[in-house]
Amino acid sequence: MKANRLSIIILIGFLVILANLIRMQIILGDYYRTLSEKNRIRVIYLEGPRGKILDRRANVLASSRLSFNCSVVPREARSKIHESCKIVGAILGVDPEDLEKRYQKKKQGVFNTIILAEDIRSFEAIAIEEKLDLLPGFMIETRPQREYPYGNAAAHLIGYLGPMGESEIDDMESYGYRQMDWLGREGIEKTYESYLRGQSGGLQIEVDSRGRLIRALGVKEPQEGKDLELTIDAKLQSRIQELLKDQKGAVIVMELGEGGLLAVNSSPSFDPNLFASAKGRKEVGKYLHDSTAPMVNRGVRGQFPPGSIFKVITALAALENHKVSPRTTFYCPGYMIVGGNRFRCWTSQGHGNQALSEAFAHSCDVFFYSTGLLAGVDAIYEKCLAFGLSKPTGIDLPSEKSGFVPSRNWKREKLHRAWFEGDTANLSIGQGYLQITPIQALVMIAAIATSGELFKPHLVNKISGVKVAERNIRPVMIASRNWEAVKEGLDQVVNSNTGTGRLARAEGLHIAGKTGSAESGGDKTHAWFVGYAPLEHPKVAMVVFLEHGGHGGISAARIASTVFTWLKESAYV
Structure with a gap:
């Protein structure tokens, strides 16, 4: 009985298929043939x-x-x-x-x-x-x-x-x-x-x-x-690009609530509209062959010696290891002999006796040579790792670079040479083999502003109206007294009458920061400024980097001042 039912079902199915084939091949065959021949579909x-x-x-x-x-x-x-x-x-x-x-x-x-x-x-x-x-x-x-x-x-x-x-x-x-x-x-x-x-x-x-x-x-x-x-503010983004003009460099601004970036600028730049069509792409060769590399995002891919902005790391390494205190002084005659070699301070006249706060304000190289040698390369290297200077920050932009932090073992294994005191002296002032990216410098100064909150910076706040951004931080463990000692020095950099960063001031705003002028192998140094505001309750941090821009206390600090003023007028601080 069941076999008969199955046979009937199979027969019905076959008849349905056959009927459709007859319909398509015979009844409607001419119609579909016409469509096919005339390619009407x-x-x-x-x-x-x-x-x-x-x-x-x-x-x-x-x-x-x-x-x-x-x-x-x-x-x-x-x-x-x-x-x-x-x-x-x-x-x-x-x-x-x-x-x-x-x-x-x-x-x-x-x-x-x-x-x-x-x-x-x-x-x-x-x-x-x-x-x-x-x-x-x-x-x-x-x-x-x-x-x-x-x-x-x-x-x-x-x-x-x-x-x-x-x-x-x-x-x-x-x-x-x-x-x-x-x-x-x-x-x-x-x-x-x-x-x-x-x-x-x-x-x-x-x-x-x-x-x-x-x-x-x-x-x-x-x-x-x-x-x-x-998280970007388009008006700020445009204003900063105007300030940079064609100067090679980068400026990045972060709000210190969740670590969202308010501006990510790199210069020189390019017109992305040319890439949006085959017609425009015929013109992009001018960017690809430009010696100024306008396609490179210097903020996340540029790796440069940080110069004197790195002195915050040197100071913290020595303070944490009890090698110096805020009251420790060193005499600066304008140079220091290390390993039989003369290491110059940036001013040949010297700074005389300097304690930590004064050394920050004047960016005294001799003070930080002495401090770095007391701390030792291993302690400085460990502090670099704590601040994430050896790896990407995790910003949601492609192909971020890691920077490079040298160590005693690295030099022995890769260069087959011993690490010398002169290497430590160079490292102490952010020179030598050391390289960091501007975004790493920003995360570093933000960690100091917040007394140890190392942010993972981000750009996307919402997707289809749903908030996806969150506060993503890793703590940097430093004694509170040492945070305060460094912050006092950064306050003096901007607000002392002899501070190297006094051109970064903005009316009605208490700013702290550090300048840097890093030797680049060229005629002019790279110019750096890192800072945050307001000092008492920081809300924003920024980095200004100008490739071959000269003195950080002049060119970079002036841009920082303009940006801080804009932030104040726009109620970000």
Whole structure:
């Protein structure tokens, strides 16, 4: 009985399949054959717009606008491609031969479209639409075009898009990408690609022999990517870029509540809008071959000797190991003999007797040579590790560098040489083999401002309106009296009448900080300033770095003063 029922079910299923085959092959065979022969079914790819990138006040840093492309279906167009390119070329004001060469170069499968002209003007698109009767296989397609309203002011921060490379196609297709899709290549666009990326759709249509729409057969709506709200203040970002002009360097500002970054500037910069289209990318070679390296984010990838801003580490290493106290004094005649070699102070006249606070204010090299030699290289190295100077800070930007902190073991293993007292003296004032990034310098000064809170800095505050940022800190264990001793010195740097950082002052604001002028091997030193405000209850910290910028107490401090003034006027402090 059961076997009979099973046989009946199988028979019914077979009859249904047979009926469908008869319907498709015999009854509707001519219809589908006609569609196939005349290629009247088109599949139009609908690209999902990327999510917007906004600053903390909802100002748009990156968005997508509607653009028009003149595209062609190769099989439909090839019989009259020469004549069609003449018509389109006349409308667009381009050489028809260039359009035809583009067609020949990029010819693909039957149903794939080829873009002949990208991001054409709306009136040009309308003119082509009106002549589609004469342009078999041609169509106007729309796609989202990325725009960056703040241009070079936020280029290193936001990043840019780029087409998929041949080596990436196989891997990315498994994630739903198509060969024609563009990816985030730098900055936030790259780090948050999976959130910003839209979900593409498609439209299947039936057209007549001249390419005119008959009806829509099906549609899958594209989905927009997720919007990101950053911690950045776009007005501050723009103001700092104006201050930097074409000076090579970086400025980064952090709020000390959650560790969100208010500005991330690098200079010289570039226009990310040129990378957003194939047309603009023809001009980007000027950036790639520029000797000033405008594509490099100096704030997170530049590694430089920190110079005198490193003296805070030297002081803490000696204080914590009870080698010096705030009352310890050293005499500075303008130089110091170490290992038979003369190590100069930055002023040949010397500073005379200096205690810790005075040595910070005057940035006395001799004081810190003496302090570093008492502390020893191992203690200084350990303090560097405690402040995270040997590894990335974890900022949500791609390809952050780690910096480099030398040690006794490193020199023996890599250079096959012993560590000398002269190496310790150089390290004590932030010279020698030591290199750090500006973002590491910022995290270092923020830890001092907060008495030991080592922040993981971040840029994204919300994703699709949902808060994702959180306060992520690691404690740096230092005795409170030693924090206070260093802070007193940083206060004197800015607020003493003889302090090297007095040009960083801002009216009505109590600022603490440290200047640095690091030897670079060139004619001019690198200029540094790190600082925070207000001194009593710090709310913001910043780093200013100017590559070959001269004295930190002049060029870098002046920029810091302007930024602190802006922060006060904008109620951040």
